[in-house]
Amino acid sequence: MFFANSADVDRRRKPLGKSHALFQTLSRDMLEKVNKTGIPFFHINERQQIGEDFGSRFTAALKFVYEQGFENVIAIGNDTPHLTSQHLLEAYKHLGEGKTVIGPSNDGGFYLLGLPKTQFDQAQFLALPWQHFTLFQKITTVLEPNGTLYMLPTFSDIDDRNDIDVLLQEQNTVSPLIYRILKRLASRVTISPLSITTTTASGFLSSLHNKGSPGLRFVI
Secondary structure, eight states: OOEOHHHHHHHHHHHSSSSSHHHHHHHHHHHHHHHHOOOEEEEETTTTOSSSSSHHHHHHHHHHHHHTTOOOEEOOOSSSSSHHHHHHHHHHHHHHHHHHEEEETSSEEEEEEEEEEEOOHHHHHSSSTTTSSHHHHHHHHHGGGGSOOOOOOBOOOOOOOOHHHHHHHGGGGGGGGHEEEHHHHHTSSOOOOOOOOSSOOOOOEEEEEESSSSOSSEOO
């Protein structure tokens, strides 16, 4: 499940100046990585989301996918350029072995969640501290007692100028095009206090794809 806002919405919501090209490129880049895995996926953006806040929209999206008959979901967004096809396949493998998979982000949230249907409790998910720096800590305490939790590497996502500066120090781990866009933005955007978010943006379900199309989450 690729869960991400359109570039227009991300540009308005995140304090990164004229960043339409960045979010458009991030989504395109992530979709290419998804397509390489061969894993079918749903593309969910702000036009299909249901709910008043991020947590309710995210939870509703998971619920919808399970209702389509899927037993496992890998949920990702578009703002973690370090995430690769190999990481997705690694998550797929461990999820298939009955584990829950999570990719922590530096801000206290997560950039990937691989969740078996048996681990999904709608009430518990709605009660999580979404878009708060305690989210990762809380969700692991909820999920770990119920099964084996597999951890991916910790990565940075892109929410504000501080994140851009971090990624510019890791040139070899992002695509050359994304690096060039980040470099241009860094010269225009002033540094602001660190904003705390979780994964990526919003969205609900439109259609199931085997290949192609920008998106929000993976479905297995």
